[in-house]
Amino acid sequence: MGVVKTQFAFEALKSIFKKPSTEEYPHKRREPPKDFRGRPVWLIEKCVGCGLCARVCPVKAIKIIGRGKEVNVTYLLDRCIFCAQCAESCNIRAIAIVGEFEFAGYDKSKMSYIYDKKQLVEKEAEIAR
Amino acid sequence: MVSETLIFLGQVLIFPGFLFIILLAFFAEWAVRKITGRIQNRLGPTYTGYMGILQPIADFIKLLRKEDITPTMADKIFFLIFPIMYFSLPLTAFSLIPMTEVQALTYFEGDLILLTFIFTIITAMVFLGGFSSGNIFSIVGGTRSATQLLGYEIPLVFTLLCPAIPAGSFSLTTIVEWQQNNSWIIWTQPLGFGIILTCMLAELELTPFDAPEAETEIVAGSITEFSGVKLALIRLGKNIKLVLASSLISALYLGGPEQLWILPPIMIFLIKVFVVLFLMVSLRAIFARFRIDQILAGMWKYLIPLAVTQFLLTKILWGW
Amino acid sequence: MGMGLMSGSMIKVVIGPQHPALKEPERFIIEVEGEQVVQVTPRIGYVHRGIEKAMENRTYIQNLYLAERICGICSHAHTTCYVQAVEDLLSVEAPPRAKYIRTVIAELERIHSHLLWLGILAHEVGFDTFFMYVWRDREVIMDLLEEISGNRVNYAMNTIGGVRRDLDQEKISKILKGLEVIEEKAKKYIQMIQKEPTILKRTVGVGYLSSIDAVRYNAVGPLARASGVKRDVRKDDPYIAYDDISFNIVTRDEGDCFSRMMIRAEEILESINIVREALSKLPVGDISVKTRLVIPPSETVSRVEAPRGELIHYARSNGTDKPERYKIRAPTLANLKALCKMLTGIYLADVPVILAGIDPCFSCMDRMQIIDCEKKEKQSWTLDDLRRYAREWYQKH
Structure with missing residues (x-):
């Protein structure tokens, strides 16, 4: 009994001089691991607009309008639960997961990402011209 | 005459009086939180001021700005009196403790008895405060405080009076004087030091004796319903009580303020106070909470016989 | 003062819905005489979220993530139970490698859940330093799970017909390294809690449940095993890879809070061995099979040993891509009656310890049920x- 208490007291005293194990999060950031499930990003030039991602999404965070070359994907960050099922279901791997995780904000309108293939094509054409 | 009064007023209000003690209490809270944090491998307060040293003051100001709610069930008058008393009683007691020199601000034959009385009154206040708020958790917490008092009061009084025997006086100032002429009382009465440390842990309601405010059982005990200014005062009062208890122990057992080399007596005294504080905090960190019946049983089975033994031994050694 | 709550010497102490001893909203009305509990009335349902009904409106793939969110701590147990049920409805079987990976995650989850519980118990008995130390070490497992699955909670490892992510050699060696740390710490903690006087004082003989009562009140999981009832789905009805792995069911006879604590602590060591064996036996091959998304009419029951005890999912399909009826029985619901039995006649101060002793998970438990x-x-x-x-x-x- 006494031995255990002394052992524990010793460890407690030792901890005073040890570095605290707390991560000072907002001040010192740790890199998320390699396979972290963060925000999905649409590689819209690949997308064919099959709509599978919108169909499997458990929280209806993805809206797809149009098909083929006129596809328009709206991704709602504020609904997303970061399960990455969309990326997994995508047969042509047009959805990539990036290791971002700090999304908190005050403005809901900034939390929707729109990927428009038509605009992209036009922009590319303009650059080409 | 006028300047003497002014100096005395300054001593009471500023140094080593109220302002100094309140600042000391804030510093003590920071030290306790930091040490506990480090023992538990955490950071403790970090952001406000250097190493978070201003955190207790920031908390105090934050609480002052909060809404002050009096429950409809509460006993209005006592609900108001309790925080004031809880804060002012230990603050008053400080004038009896020698801090800057061998003599305290006020001293008279028997001020030790008054101190004992103040400690008991504080606990009685906690009990009444618990009842006044009308919350069920507060009532249970207050009852536990009072029950616990039955356990630690007797050994506490015995060990408070033990140092008085060799000094031959019930005055704290005389006891400190005696220690400086002879030796620290801890060397002749180490058992008494252990007992008074344990009793003070119980008096301050620190783990393992924090059953009166065991948060997992009864939320915050008797202070559950207090908010705003009242809670701020209670928290400050608690910190002052913490410093008071450590000062009392260091005055009674560790020789009190004394000149050492070029260091002024107040420095030495503060070092002693913080050594006692550190002891109490580390004791708190390595124990789990006892149940109230276990506290009482343990106190009556071990602490009271030990305290009586210490008292009798001192009495025999220092002559009838 | 406290009108309606006091009659004579009887005080009604209301624990919850918001109370520091409960991490989730749930209500217990405890009638106390002095410090002694006379009667306990639980009131459940505060965290009822209508998950079963919601599952009927979602496809099987979408439900995977809903099932995961029934509980944060044992999310893998819930998805394992769910995919087992759905795979049974589809009559497909996950490839062996997937089964082993599921086992690894399940046992890692058990370790972190038990460590979490150990910390909570330490907090309930007022031993905050120990609580901090245990939770500090639990971070090792949390980091491992993040490394493997991509998230600290809600691992999303299971999918219908297998798992979603493979374990490569780098991850395996990381897991083994982490387990070594945890094993060393766990052994130290077991040695400590066996002898630490203040913990012993608060747990030995507290919340006694005899083995007869454990069977009568249908206790499951560590609660039953602490009362000497050898009840463990992993052995009784082996699922995923448990029939290939040798392990012991830890049981004790005391039936008090101390034995519940020891059971969980020793199960941590047992789980570490299971993970090691599963990793060494890890078969090669696919990690998932392709399945259809429409399921013919059928019904099934699936059982899993969650960290808190036996978890039961019931599913009925009707030939569409959505289940017709889904029912979940979480271990806490099974243990609640035993809990009320244990709480009667004890000290008020012991209530949190006993409450924590069953490792309650109210958000798992709360289904629409009227008593x-x-x-x-x-x-x-x-x-x-x-x-x-x-x-x-x-x-x-």
Whole structure:
């Protein structure tokens, strides 16, 4: 009994001089691991607009309008639960997961990402011209 | 005459009086939180001021700005009196403790008895405060405080009076004087030091004796319903009580303020106070909470016989 | 003062819905005489989220993530139970490698859940330093799970017909390294809690549940095993890879909080061995099979040993891509009756320790269920029943 208490007291005293194990999060950031499930990003030039991602999404965070070359994907960050099922279901791997995780904000309108293939094509054409 | 009064007023209000003690209490809270944090491998307060040293003051100001709610069930008058008393009683007691020199601000034959009385009154206040708020958790917490008092009061009084025997006086100032002429009382009465440390842990309601405010059982005990200014005062009062208890122990057992080399007596005294504080905090960190019946049983089975033994031994050694 | 709550020397202490001892909202009305508990009335349902009904409106793939969110701590147990049920409805079987990976995650989850519980118990008995140390070490497992699955909670490893992510050599060696740390710490903690006087004082003999009562009140998981009832789905009805792995069921006979604590601590060591064996036996091959998304009419029950005890999922399909009925029985619901039995006649100060002792997970537990005290019978109510009841009640009063 006494031995255990002394052992524990010793460890407690030792901890005073040890570095605290707390991560000072907002001040010192740790890199998320390699396979972290963060925000999905649409590689819209690949997308064919099959709509599978919108169909499997458990929280209806993805809206797809149009098909083929006129596809328009709206991704709602504020609904997303970061399960990455969309990326997994995508047969042509047009959805990539990036290791971002700090999304908190005050403005809901900034939390929707729109990927428009038509605009992209036009922009590319303009650059080409 | 006028300047003497002014100096005395300054001593009471500023140094080593109220302002100094309140600042000391804030510093003590920071030290306790930091040490506990480090023992538990955490950071403790970090952001406000250097190493978070201003955190207790920031908390105090934050609480002052909060809404002050009096429950409809509460006993209005006592609900108001309790925080004031809880804060002012230990603050008053400080004038009896020698801090800057061998003599305290006020001293008279028997001020030790008054101190004992103040400690008991504080606990009685906690009990009444618990009842006044009308919350069920507060009532249970207050009852536990009072029950616990039955356990630690007797050994506490015995060990408070033990140092008085060799000094031959019930005055704290005389006891400190005696220690400086002879030796620290801890060397002749180490058992008494252990007992008074344990009793003070119980008096301050620190783990393992924090059953009166065991948060997992009864939320915050008797202070559950207090908010705003009242809670701020209670928290400050608690910190002052913490410093008071450590000062009392260091005055009674560790020789009190004394000149050492070029260091002024107040420095030495503060070092002693913080050594006692550190002891109490580390004791708190390595124990789990006892149940109230276990506290009482343990106190009556071990602490009271030990305290009586210490008292009798001192009495025999220092002559009838 | 406290009107309506005090009558004579009897005090009604209401624990919850918000109370520091409960990490989730749930209510227990405890009648106390002095410090002694006379009667306990639980009131459940504060975290009822309508998950079962919601599952009927979502496809099987979408439900995977809903099932995961029934509980944060044992999310893998819930998805394992769910995919087992769905795979049974589809009559497909996950490839062996997937089964082993599921086992690894399940046991890692058990380790972190038990460590979490150990910390909570230390907090309940007021031993905050120990609580901090245990949770500090739990971070090792949390980091491992993040490394493997991509998230600290809600691992999303299971999918219908397998798992979603493979374990490569780098991850395996990381897991083994982490387990070594945890094993060393766990052994130290076991040695400590066996001898630490203040913990012993608060747990030995507290919340006694005899083995007869454990069987009578249908206790499951560590609660049953601490009362000497050898009850473990992993052995009784082996699922995923448990039939290929040799392990012991830890049981003790004391039936008090101390034995519950020891059971969980020793299960951590047992789980570490299971993970090691599973990793060494890890078969090569696919990690998932392709399945259809439409399931023919059928029904099934699936059982899993969650960290808190036996978890049961029931599913009925109707030939569409959505289940027709889904029912979840979480271990805490099974243990609640045993809990009320244990709480009677003890000290108020022991209530949090015993409450924590069953490792309650109320958000898992809260399903729509009415216990009619007058008729002493238990029945599930539909919304219509509830409406009718409300109408009648208001007419009467």
